[in-house]
């Protein structure tokens with residue numbers, strides 16, 4: 001995997017971008033500026049997250065529907081099983097289908113109050129595999145699901161977690177998108193284990209560019225991602241230097257992607273946190289260039 005820096009990247013990469021629904025007008029402006037910046041890169045889809053307990057139901061729907069309407073980029077809506085009956089979730093999915101949305105990222109979701117054990121809602125879908133099976137009965141959606149190279153915190157062990165992923169694929173999911181991670185070998189090991197378990201669907205690495213090191217450490221602790229010690233040293237002293245921090249972040253994430261590319265990965269999913277610059281810079285380093293003219297008046 002000792003490929004010379006970025007020289008081998010051959011313009012054969014597909015990217016997708018994840019956003020979250022904005023809470024305020026100002027955040028909405030930032031989101032749309034980011035979409036305007038990133039959409040010329042021709043992502044194969046962009047996705048919009050769903051807040052715990054359906055708290056962003058309207059905002060997720062409005063954002064996804066607007067992306068579908070105004071950009072022409074295939075838009076994917078995240079959907080969780082949290083605190084809703086099957087009928088309520090099916091209703092949300094039907095509304096997406098009616099709005100022209102054909103791709104769902106199907107998730108179980110987290111307990112509404114952090115630290116509590118996950119409880120299936122009475123009359124609700126039990127987990128993501130159950131949700132995938134439910135969606136498959138409704139419409140021929142394209143369906144993505146979550147995967148965990150460092151094992152989901154609720155899972156008894158990595159083998160059980162891979163079996164859970166297999167159930168989601170067997171229920172009809174088309175691809176898995178991973179939780180973020182920082183070491184390429186973490187992904188390669190997981191990909192090998194998934195293949196051994198008979199999972200042949202595409203597994204797309206989720207790439208988290210570091211916007212703020214402190215918040216990455218917080219998020220990583222919640223989802224069981226290891227933050228290597230060398231990263232702490234890398235970001236040391238950069239809190240007061242946002243420009244330098246951005247450059248370090250872009251270099252780091254692009255380096256991770258380059259090593260994944262050298263290991264055969266051609267699809268990347270970026271957790272943009274609604275900011276375009278870092279993801280744009282990383283894509284550029286990976287040889288991804290504008291394919292379509294910038295949106296006018298979007």
Ligand code: FAD
Pocket residue numbers: 048049050051052053078079080105106107108109110126127128129145146147152153154155156160161164168177178179180206
């Ligand atoms: P599942 O695949 O259902 O599994 C969760 C865990 O429970 C696994 O460890 C699994 O092994 C175990 N499990 C499930 N069913 C069984 C069973 N029958 N027997 C034994 N073990 C079982 N959260 C949001 O709230 N909104 C979002 O928009 C969102 N987007 C995400 C996007 C991506 C790409 C990723 C990776 C995560 C996202 N999440 C989101 C977080 C996700 O909701 C949490 O990680 C949640 O805790 C698990 O969801 P899941 O779909 O992976 O669950």
